[in-house]
Amino acid sequence: MDIRLLRSSDIPLIQHANLENLPENYFLKYYLYHALSWPQLSYVAVDVSRPPKTPYDYPKIVGYVLAKMEEEPADGVQHGHITSLSVMRTHRRLGIAEKLMRQSQQAMVETFGGHYVSLHVRVSNKAAIHLYRDTLGFKTEKTESKYYADGEDAFCMKLELDFIREQLREEQLEEAGEGADKKKIKGEETAEDGENVDEGEAVGDVGRDPAKGSTAKADQKIKVKVGRGLGVGELIEKDESKHS
Amino acid sequence: MPQTLSTREANLFRTVIRHYEDKQYKRGLKAAEQILKKNPKHGDTMSMKALILNAQGKTEEAFGLAKDALTIDMKSYICWHVYGILYRTNKNFDEAIKAYKFALKLEPDSHQIQRDLAVLQVQMRDYPGYIQSRLVMLKARPQLRQNWTALAIAYHLDGNLQQAENILSTYEKSVTAAPLRTDFENSEALLYKNSIIAEMGDFERALEHLEAECKACLDRLAVMELRARYLAELGRKEDAAKAYRALLDRNSEHPDYYKALVDALGIAADDETALKAVYDEYAAKNPRCDAAKRLPLDFLSGDGFRAAAKAYLTLMFDKGVPSTFANLKHLYSDNFKKETLPILAEEYLEEHRGNSSTNGDSSKGEGAALYFLGQHYNYFMSRDLSKATEYVEKAIELDPKNVDFHMTKARIFKHQGEIAKAAEAMDRARSLDTRDRYINSKAAKYQLRNDENEKALATMGLFTRAETVGGPLVDLTDMQCIWFLTEDGEAWQRRGDIGLALKRYHTIFNIFDIWQEDQFDFHSFSLRKGQIRAYIDLVRWEDQLRGHPFYFRAALDAVSLYLSMHDKPQNGANGVEGSHTNGDDAAAEKKKAAKKARKEAQKAEREAAEKAAKQDPNKGGAQKSKDGEEVKKKDEDPNGVKLAATTDPLGDAMKFLLHLLQFSPKNIEGQIAGFEVYIRRNKYLPALRCLKASLALDKDHPKVSEQATRLRKALEGAVDSLAPKTKEVIESELATVPGA
Numbered sequence: 001m002d003i004r005l006l007r008s009s010d011i012p013l014i015q016h017a018n019l020e021n022l023p024e025n026y027f028l029k030y031y032l033y034h035a036l037s038w039p040q041l042s043y044v045a046v047d048v049s050r051p052p053k054t055p056y057d058y059p060k061i062v063g064y065v066l067a068k069m070e071e072e073p074a075d076g077v078q079h080g081h082i083t084s085l086s087v088m089r090t091h092r093r094l095g096i097a098e099k100l101m102r103q104s105q106q107a108m109v110e111t112f113g114g115h116y117v118s119l120h121v122r123v124s125n126k127a128a129i130h131l132y133r134d135t136l137g138f139k140t141e142k143t144e145s146k147y148y149a150d151g152e153d154a155f156c157m158k159l160e161l162d163f164i165r166e167q168l169r170e171e172q173l174e175e176a177g178e179g180a181d182k183k184k185i186k187g188e189e190t191a192e193d194g195e196n197v198d199e200g201e202a203v204g205d206v207g208r209d210p211a212k213g214s215t216a217k218a219d220q221k222i223k224v225k226v227g228r229g230l231g232v233g234e235l236i237e238k239d240e241s242k243h244s
Numbered sequence: 245m246p247q248t249l250s251t252r253e254a255n256l257f258r259t260v261i262r263h264y265e266d267k268q269y270k271r272g273l274k275a276a277e278q279i280l281k282k283n284p285k286h287g288d289t290m291s292m293k294a295l296i297l298n299a300q301g302k303t304e305e306a307f308g309l310a311k312d313a314l315t316i317d318m319k320s321y322i323c324w325h326v327y328g329i330l331y332r333t334n335k336n337f338d339e340a341i342k343a344y345k346f347a348l349k350l351e352p353d354s355h356q357i358q359r360d361l362a363v364l365q366v367q368m369r370d371y372p373g374y375i376q377s378r379l380v381m382l383k384a385r386p387q388l389r390q391n392w393t394a395l396a397i398a399y400h401l402d403g404n405l406q407q408a409e410n411i412l413s414t415y416e417k418s419v420t421a422a423p424l425r426t427d428f429e430n431s432e433a434l435l436y437k438n439s440i441i442a443e444m445g446d447f448e449r450a451l452e453h454l455e456a457e458c459k460a461c462l463d464r465l466a467v468m469e470l471r472a473r474y475l476a477e478l479g480r481k482e483d484a485a486k487a488y489r490a491l492l493d494r495n496s497e498h499p500d501y502y503k504a505l506v507d508a509l510g511i512a513a514d515d516e517t518a519l520k521a522v523y524d525e526y527a528a529k530n531p532r533c534d535a536a537k538r539l540p541l542d543f544l545s546g547d548g549f550r551a552a553a554k555a556y557l558t559l560m561f562d563k564g565v566p567s568t569f570a571n572l573k574h575l576y577s578d579n580f581k582k583e584t585l586p587i588l589a590e591e592y593l594e595e596h597r598g599n600s601s602t603n604g605d606s607s608k609g610e611g612a613a614l615y616f617l618g619q620h621y622n623y624f625m626s627r628d629l630s631k632a633t634e635y636v637e638k639a640i641e642l643d644p645k646n647v648d649f650h651m652t653k654a655r656i657f658k659h660q661g662e663i664a665k666a667a668e669a670m671d672r673a674r675s676l677d678t679r680d681r682y683i684n685s686k687a688a689k690y691q692l693r694n695d696e697n698e699k700a701l702a703t704m705g706l707f708t709r710a711e712t713v714g715g716p717l718v719d720l721t722d723m724q725c726i727w728f729l730t731e732d733g734e735a736w737q738r739r740g741d742i743g744l745a746l747k748r749y750h751t752i753f754n755i756f757d758i759w760q761e762d763q764f765d766f767h768s769f770s771l772r773k774g775q776i777r778a779y780i781d782l783v784r785w786e787d788q789l790r791g792h793p794f795y796f797r798a799a800l801d802a803v804s805l806y807l808s809m810h811d812k813p814q815n816g817a818n819g820v821e822g823s824h825t826n827g828d829d830a831a832a833e834k835k836k837a838a839k840k841a842r843k844e845a846q847k848a849e850r851e852a853a854e855k856a857a858k859q860d861p862n863k864g865g866a867q868k869s870k871d872g873e874e875v876k877k878k879d880e881d882p883n884g885v886k887l888a889a890t891t892d893p894l895g896d897a898m899k900f901l902l903h904l905l906q907f908s909p910k911n912i913e914g915q916i917a918g919f920e921v922y923i924r925r926n927k928y929l930p931a932l933r934c935l936k937a938s939l940a941l942d943k944d945h946p947k948v949s950e951q952a953t954r955l956r957k958a959l960e961g962a963v964d965s966l967a968p969k970t971k972e973v974i975e976s977e978l979a980t981v982p983g984a
Binding site for chain 1: 426462463464465466494495497498499500532534535538563564565566567570571572573574577647648679680681682683685707708709710711723724725726727728758759762763766769770773775777778779781782785786788791792793794796907908910911
């Protein structure tokens with residue numbers, strides 16, 4: 001087993017693992033959308049012990065975390081979101097999910113200045129809730145009723161990432177401590193809120209996220225322009241404000 | 245000649261465009277009709293109308309109208325542009341490029357046409373054309389960094405690394421203000437340039453650039469990994485070791501880091517003690533780390549291996565980790581290890597048997613050890629199926645509701661050739677945890693292996709989205725569930741239903757088409773997002789897309805089915821294969837069942853078609869197709885009746901075969917299939933090419949000499965039809981093939 005960053009070439013087998021394990025499935029393009037928007041955030045666990053049978057074999061994916069940054073956060077705070085996380089039944093109890101999550105969280109802070117990470121989990125999924133709450137320290141924010149296509153509720157969970165920011169700051173101070181002035185780093189800190197102006201227009205749909213907005217009545221769904229129209233116009237996101 | 249409109253109609257024309265852009269198709273059409281009433285031969289309006297018709301799914305009508313518009317007004321760039329868009333939306337990119345080029349000739353300053361053309365060119369991998377387009381776009385707007393990056397990408401993909409670097413540097417020099425640390429586009433552009441320098445093989449300069457320019461880049465992991473790699477490449481071992489240690493502190497589950505660290509430390513491959521010490525250090529530092537404990541088992545030998553393996557197995561069994569065998573079976577290529585591991589597991593069992601009273605949780609360990617041994621004896625390198633059964637039964641006795649144990653029981657049945665029992669056992673495992681899709685998928689797979697397509701689909705339906713129109717199969721197809729489609733197709737093929745088998749293989753073919761088109765939007769998306777390295781990675785992977793084993797398997801299935809159709813021509817349209825040579829009652833029974841299933845499917849198809857026909861597509865209903873929503877195209881042949889009715893199976897096979905030969909030339913199965921198709925089509929040179937490729941891959945493959953003999957025979961029979969020169973060439977080549 002090997003834990004490393006996701007590559008485009010992994011995606012068919014990630015999609016395969018997802019289809020085999022979870023009821024929430026996505027088009028290949030939706031995985032690509034993650035891999036090409038936030039390539040630093042998604043990780044895979046790979047079974048490296050199988051010898052390839054042909055030169056064209058791809059490594060078997062036994063676990064993955066598919067993550068993104070919220071493009072237009074409702075609260076205005078930069079944060080990450082876990083789109084999907086899964087580990088093959090045959091590879092459980094090795095702490096793979098936890099390790100995947102930790103790598104992703106680290107990059108959310110380092111690369112995108114994320115303040116927290118959020119996710120949804122089925123209220124009946126005890127193992128996952130245990131991982132998020134007890135192992136990783138997530139807190140339950142609220143319950144979203146009928147979030148999943150089959151009518152099950154979701155816990156909306158959240159983890160503040162200050163502890164990673166704190167670590168990073170210490171590391172940077174240490175590095176800078178070797179002769180540089182510490183003011184510079186502070187100055188850079190404040191620049192964090194500087195905007196990345198990003199002008200773009202829609203370029204068709206980028207897969208879909210059927211787990212979202214799939215509750216019973218069509219009129220409960222609204223179309224929200226995600227990501228400043230960055231080619232994800234057709235994604236249907238649930239209007240969370242209604243439930244908060 | 246460009247045609248002019250009155251002011252009123254010119255305004256109306258602008259509304260047509262606006263309505264089209266807002267996807268208000270009905271209003272757009274209305275406005276267009278108004279113009280055409282007064283100016284029936286207005287090319288631009290006709291074109292716009294065609295564009296709207298196309299968006300409404302009326303492709304044929306749209307093309308007809310667009311062509312008429314072009315004949316009326318050849319000099320209108322709008323007409324050519326629309327013609328290009330029609331081709332583009334219908335995925336004929338080559339023709340689209342041609343039309344766009346005409347449009348651009350007539351309107352050289354149109355940014356939109358130029359941009360669309362550029363995207364088409366990179367999609368079709370016309371790199372010289374793409375460079376030209378991006379040059380023009382850069383000259384038009386040099387202030388945009390995107391345009392510089394895009395031109396660099398064009399050169400890079402075309403293989404001109406130096407020019408790519410130059411372009412990026414030119415932009416950098418033109419910027420005076422220091423970019424913000426949080427300027428993501430800048431951060432990524434710097435790393436992109438660094439990756440280009442490294443690709444040229446100049447690690448000295450790459451390291452220099454990385455340390456001077458990329459220290460503050462936001463992708464910290466990339467900076468650390470690149471730096472470590474460059475240091476290692478440059479032989480700066482001490483620094484490289486330090487860099488890899490820093491990486492291991494971030495992620496101690498990445499074997500490459502250990503290997504690189506060991507290299508940098510200069511430890512000899514046979515110095516097991518020193519090697520082990522490196523891993524032990526990280527095992528001690530990270531008590532929850534698996535790699536540091538497991539990887540030493542790869543290089544340790546003798547007593548060292550025994551001790552480390554014992555410690556590892558004990559830890560895994562105590563925790564009840566079910567994946568222990570999966571993580572160790574690669575060691576079985578070493579005989580000593582293959583023999584030692586089960587002994588250690590037995591020892592563990594001895595020590596823990598019956599302890600459950602003293603330690604409440606020890607049944608977990610016992611179960612894990614029994615499970616390990618069950619898998620050990622089920623594995624092809626150490627197979628003893630009666631022993632495997634014994635261990636798994638013991639494990640089940642210990643924990644009767646354990647899904648993993650029952651799953652292995654099913655696998656053992658499969659290896660015994662008891663396919664029906666295997667399917668039953670897997671379904672029993674499924675019933676123990678009906679909320680887990682993994683075991684549900686496995687149960688469906690085993691049902692398919694037992695040719696129970698209908699049952700398998702019902703099993704899959706327990707987890708597909710209930711509201712999908714058309715049921716589980718449509719949902720699985722929409723969600724691109726390749727494994728199911730492949731297994732389902734193979735089962736139909738075994739059952740003799742050629743139509744449905746071909747249908748599944750063609751569906752997989754189409755999914756790969758979609759995957760190839762999926763990159764289209766990213767040519768511009770990625771420029772805006774600025775994640776250039778990830779984009780380059782995508783483009784290179786897409787170039788190899790159809791080399792994927794998922795594709796290979798389905799395509800090979802399709803080719804072999806077409807071959808059998810050629811060899812045993814069918815009478816019926818959806819020909820159920822005639823009973824096999826050993827045609828007994830079972831085969832006849834199967835044939836009957838397949839026929840019945842097909843009849844039912846046809847009936848359902850007819851009913852669905854009637855229902856659809858009654859529905860006004862513009863009024864919505866079950867399949868919502870509101871104005872502005874993309875219309876989902878109806879499947880004209882859901883059961884593959886038309887596919888099976890082909891009169892040219894070998895010709896149809898070519899569509900799949902060419903991909904096999906192009907993208908997986910080193911897979912001998914593809915070459916063997918290629919020979920079979922070509923020899924039947926009397927194409928002796930390509931047949932010879934496949935044979936020679938097979939020979940180079942595996943000269944001892946039994947098929948090689950057999951095919952050589954057949955080719956020789958075929959040549960003898962074809963003396964008259966072959967040019968003497970060709971015959972001579974083939975014969976001299978054949979002389980080098982053994983067995984010929």
